[in-house]
Amino acid sequence: MTGSAVEVVRLDVVDSTNAEARRRAEAGASGPLWITARRQTAGRGRRGRAWSSGPGNLAATLLTHTARPPAEAAQSTFVAALAVHELISAFVDPALVRIKWPNDVLLAGHKASGILVESGVQATGGLWLAVGIGVNLVQAPEDVERPATAVARHLRSDLARAPDRDAALDLLIQTFSAWQDRWDQLGFAALRDAWTARAQGLGGPAVARLAHETVEGVAEGLADDGALRLRLPDGSLRLISAGDVFFSTAEA
Numbered sequence: 001m002t003g004s005a006v007e008v009v010r011l012d013v014v015d016s017t018n019a020e021a022r023r024r025a026e027a028g029a030s031g032p033l034w035i036t037a038r039r040q041t042a043g044r045g046r047r048g049r050a051w052s053s054g055p056g057n058l059a060a061t062l063l064t065h066t067a068r069p070p071a072e073a074a075q076s077t078f079v080a081a082l083a084v085h086e087l088i089s090a091f092v093d094p095a096l097v098r099i100k101w102p103n104d105v106l107l108a109g110h111k112a113s114g115i116l117v118e119s120g121v122q123a124t125g126g127l128w129l130a131v132g133i134g135v136n137l138v139q140a141p142e143d144v145e146r147p148a149t150a151v152a153r154h155l156r157s158d159l160a161r162a163p164d165r166d167a168a169l170d171l172l173i174q175t176f177s178a179w180q181d182r183w184d185q186l187g188f189a190a191l192r193d194a195w196t197a198r199a200q201g202l203g204g205p206a207v208a209r210l211a212h213e214t215v216e217g218v219a220e221g222l223a224d225d226g227a228l229r230l231r232l233p234d235g236s237l238r239l240i241s242a243g244d245v246f247f248s249t250a251e252a
Helices: 017-026 076-089 165-186 188-197
Strands: 007-014 033-040 058-066 097-100 104-107 113-121 127-135 205-209 214-222 228-231 237-240 244-247
Touching: 007 017, 017 033, 017 058, 017 113, 017 127, 033 165, 058 165, 076 097, 076 104, 076 113, 076 127, 076 165, 076 188, 104 113, 127 165, 165 188, 188 214, 205 228, 214 237
Parallel strands: 007 033
Antiparallel strands: 033 058, 058 127, 097 104, 113 127, 205 214, 205 244, 214 228, 228 237
16 A cells, blocks of 8 residues: 555544544445544544544544454554654654554653554455544643643644644655555564554553453563563463553553
8 A cells, every 4th residue: 555546535524534434334445545534523532432633633544455354454553553653753852752552652651642443344355444543733632531742732843833634644644554564564573563662661560451350560562463461470471452551651
């Protein structure tokens, strides 16, 4: 997938770009297609949380098709995290930008982006993927569970303002395409190494809040499938595939 070959649909208002991607996929579209909107009325994040996308911020979803099995296709969340990390790093000091497992991109320790990957079976075979990405370009929501920030608050000194939505989307398409190509050509190991170099909290204590339990240990890094390796106090290894993970060095 190359950035120049991707169609972009620009909407004024939509319930959510992921919901629009799902509707198009269920109607037979397979992409690659980027859907962006000036305003979302029902933006969604992981685990059913609402995602607030204020004026001037980026809300976009890539609708695409894959022949990968579902567990492997889910690794596209790491492609998205690396692409957003690169996008934000183009406008701020890159040392301020880290990734919290699995795909929260942090800016100066606060959340600056949200990523939600959804999928379904396509009638013609394979899966459709909707990779939803929200980036706080100019403002951050105040009424959120975890502290949030925006690119505009941390701009490099040589920049007068944060990028507008269109410029940010153009760059995101480029960065996503580059990381997608790397994944396709070199496999997940290449993503894992790049993600690890940009990760927050590895090697330190972590708490994982799962559906029916909370476990504590030391975050050791990514398993071969993208699960978080959590070393428990008794020395055993727990692989965390889904849940909320909090690190001592990251804002909860």
